[in-house]
Amino acid sequence: GENVEQHPSTLSVQEGDSAVIKCTYSDSASNYFPWYKQELGKGPQLIIDIRSNVGEKKDQRIAVTLNKTAKHFSLHITETQPEDSAVYFCAASSNDYKLSFGAGTTVTVRA
Amino acid sequence: NAGVTQTPKFRVLKTGQSMTLLCAQDMNHEYMYWYRQDPGMGLRLIHYSVGEGTTAKGEVPDGYNVSRLKKQNFLLGLESAAPSQTSVYFCASGLARASGKLFFGSGTQLSVL
Numbered sequence: 001g002e003n004v005e006q007h008p009s010t011l012s013v014q015e016g017d018s019a020v021i022k023c024t025y026s027d028s029a030s031n032y033f034p035w036y037k038q039e040l041g042k043g044p045q046l047i048i049d050i051r052s053n054v055g056e057k058k059d060q061r062i063a064v065t066l067n068k069t070a071k072h073f074s075l076h077i078t079e080t081q082p083e084d085s086a087v088y089f090c091a092a093s094s095n096d097y098k099l100s101f102g103a104g105t106t107v108t109v110r111a
Numbered sequence: 112n113a114g115v116t117q118t119p120k121f122r123v124l125k126t127g128q129s130m131t132l133l134c135a136q137d138m139n140h141e142y143m144y145w146y147r148q149d150p151g152m153g154l155r156l157i158h159y160s161v162g163e164g165t166t167a168k169g170e171v172p173d174g175y176n177v178s179r180l181k182k183q184n185f186l187l188g189l190e191s192a193a194p195s196q197t198s199v200y201f202c203a204s205g206l207a208r209a210s211g212k213l214f215f216g217s218g219t220q221l222s223v224l
Contacts, residue, residue: 001170004153006153009151032211034211034212036213036215041217041218042217042218043115043201043203043215043216043217043218044154044201044213044215045215046212046213049211049212089153089154091211093211097142097159097161097205097207097211098156098159098169099156099211099213100156101146101153101154101155102153103151103152103153104151104153
């Protein structure tokens with residue numbers, strides 16, 4: 001099955017700086033890569049996703065990049081704000097209904 | 112529109128006890144899932160369902176059973192709870208035509224003593 005590795009496990013950044021989280025996947029058939037944000041005491045929520053026919057996607061301060069050859073994808077958060085503090089999960093899927101998640105990255109934005 | 116609702120939110124069990132976690136969604140989603148979340152291990156899929164009356168095993172199904180008798184409900188059962196099942200359980204649902212875009216409930220914190 002699919003194996004998704006996520007780094008780093010924790011990330012502390014100064015407010016206003018950028019944050020980058022990286023994930024690698026093992027199944028070359030994977031074609032869908034979502035990112036979820038989990039705030040304390042809540043369930044994960046989809047924040048951005050990318051399909052394998054696209055190299056980069058941006059939504060305001062959040063961007064995701066995909067390198068199919070190297071089988072890795074990354075989440076970039078620019079101009080970080082306190083409300084960006086959360087746990088972020090990457091995921092990968094090779095079919096339409098099953099996701100394999102990374103272990104998560106705890107992001108702390110320091111004021 | 113409540114989205115995905117999980118009950119209960121917290122539960123403490125003794126080893127060997129049984130219980131059922133209920134998940135309900137009001138978005139008419141075809142797909143429903145049960146995940147468990149443990150520190151440093153991310154979200155691991157226990158069981159899932161691609162439609163009413165269907166269920167399938169995920170990556171960590173042992174010790175759990177599920178049922179989907181109605182499209183809007185997905186039940187997760189523990190027949191004989193073990194301390195290793197102490198975890199936070201999340202239910203999720205999704206549309207068949209919006210692959211991978213899952214909506215999660217707020218979780219159930221389960222402790223097995």
